Amino acid sequence: MHRILLIDDDAQLGSPLAxxxxxxxxELVHALKPSDGLALLGTGGFDAAILDVMLPEMDGFELCRTIRKQGDLPIVMLTARGEVMDRVVGLELGxxxxxxxxxEPRELVARLQTVLRRRRGPGQGxxxxxxxxxxxxxxxARRSVLRQGVAVELTGTEFDLLHLLAREPGKVFSRDDILNQLRGHEAELYTRAVDIVVSRLRKKLEPLDxxxxxRNAGYSLALRRAAP
Known part of the structure; x- marks a missing residue:
């Protein structure tokens, strides 16, 4: 059973959601404060985290940044309805x-199942x-990346995007193509999410281009296959 950590100061949310x-x-474990959540994460054994943006002590963005510094634990952010900038900042932070x-709880479960599938690894031959x-x-198989011989730590989303492009180098994937394939359901109108993940990925893969x-088409992998 996967263990999920919810960090949200709404005391009424945890029990029914669990x-x-x-x-x-x-299995859902609920922490009301970021400090309590970070302490729980320090004990290990969690497969993903759900972070509210509005929190005491530190906001969800700072909490996301702190968790991301410690590793690639899958993170789902809970944002205010209509606050596109919340989504942008959350994705930029990892x-x-x-x-x-x-x-809807079912939608949250679906999002979690998607990021957990990414963490487990690909399911197709x-x-x-x-x-x-x-x-x-x-x-x-190992979901690992070496850049000029040095290991690069990627989130599940970053790895899946890179692997998608690498399976067909030179092929142009539109933003909608990428959203459909990575999320496993119809793409939302918010396609800037793809641009943000690409930007994060590029930074981690520097100095490789x-x-x-x-422009107005999408993205492709611009590397040559290594000589056999």
Missing amino acids: TYFQRFEL ADDYLPKPF AAVGSLEFDGLTIDA CIKTL
Whole structure:
């Protein structure tokens, strides 16, 4: 059973949500304050975290930044309805997904299941194996990336985006194509999410110039296959 940490100062939210999560073999642990949540994360054993933006002690953005410095734990942010900038900032800081409040519990479970599938690794045969490029190695089985021989730590979303582009180098993927394939359901209108993840990925892969932008078209991998 996957263990999920919810950090939200709404004391009435945790218990009913935990009961609902049990239907999907998810164990929910609720922390009301960021300090309590970070202490729980320090004990280990969690598979993902859900962070509210409005929190005491520090806001959800600072909390996301703190957690992301410690590793690649999947993070889903809960944002105010209509606050696009909340979503932008959360994704820029390394969140894997976002969900506006108020939300339907089933939608939250669906988002969690998606990020957990990314963490477990690819479920299709085409995704297994190692892809070698000039200066870049992508190991799908281990979900690891080497940039010029140095390991690069990517979030699940970043890895899946890179692996998607790398399976067909040179092919242009539109933003909607990427959203559909990474999220596993119809793309939302908020396609800037793809631009943000690409920006994060580019920074982590520097000095390699891996991802090419085609204006009004999308993105492609701009690396040559390594010589056999």
